[in-house]
Amino acid sequence: MAKILCVLYDDPVTGYPRSYARDAIPKVEHYPGGQRTPTPKAIDFTPGTLLGSVSGGLGLRKFLEGLGHTFVVTSDKEGENSRFERELPDADIVISQPFWPAYLTAERIAKAPKLKLAITAGIGSDHVDLQAAIKHGITVTEVTYSNSISVSEHVVMMILGLVRNYIPSYKWVIDGGWNIADCVSRSYDWKPWRSAR
Secondary structure: OOEEEEEOEOOOOOOOOOOOOOOOOOOOOEOOOOOEOOOOOOOOOOOOOOOOEOOOHHHOHHHHHHOOOEEEEEOOOOOOOOHHHHHHHHOOEEEEOOOOOOOEOHHHHHOOOOOOEEEEOOOOOOOEOHHHHHHOOOEEEEOOOOOHHHHHHHHHHHHHHHHOOHHHHHHHHHOOOOOHHHHHOOOOOOOOOOOOO
16 A cells, blocks of 8 residues: 655635635536546545645545555645655655645655655646656656636736736725825726827
8 A cells, every 4th residue: 555645735724614705616527638637436525625735635535545545644844854754755655736845855755765656736846856756766747737727817816906906005005095096096997098078
């Protein structure tokens, strides 16, 4: 059986949400190019709920432990005495996240002789020393297209935030004022203003 070491975000300080903005996530059956998305026989979580922090465990705990694997989930990844450092030497698989990764440096890889697979729970591999992984026969993989919807939403919100001058306007409110001229001075409309004649 394998030991899977999963490094995730801490749980929300305020606790898990009791409800979500969406009742479900969009159903995606094919990736661009026609490849089908994974089709598990069953899942033990509601799609769209928060799984990327420690308690959520990416929704993998019951599945992996039900097959007899050891599944260690932690957010403690910094320093020589971190749980990540202590669990790594006998890990077969490491799962990390792209925006708060556990760095698999050449030194860490050298301390993990059983490591065969480094998975990014998302996209990207810049937190893995690829040359060291190749040298030690470690497969490095990611979940292609997994962030496509959230990245698109993020970009649209950033554009709106910039075009509508939201952050400087918010600062005016926090500082105790509301000067509409300053708030809209760099807030651009979609159509050019027309002068009245």
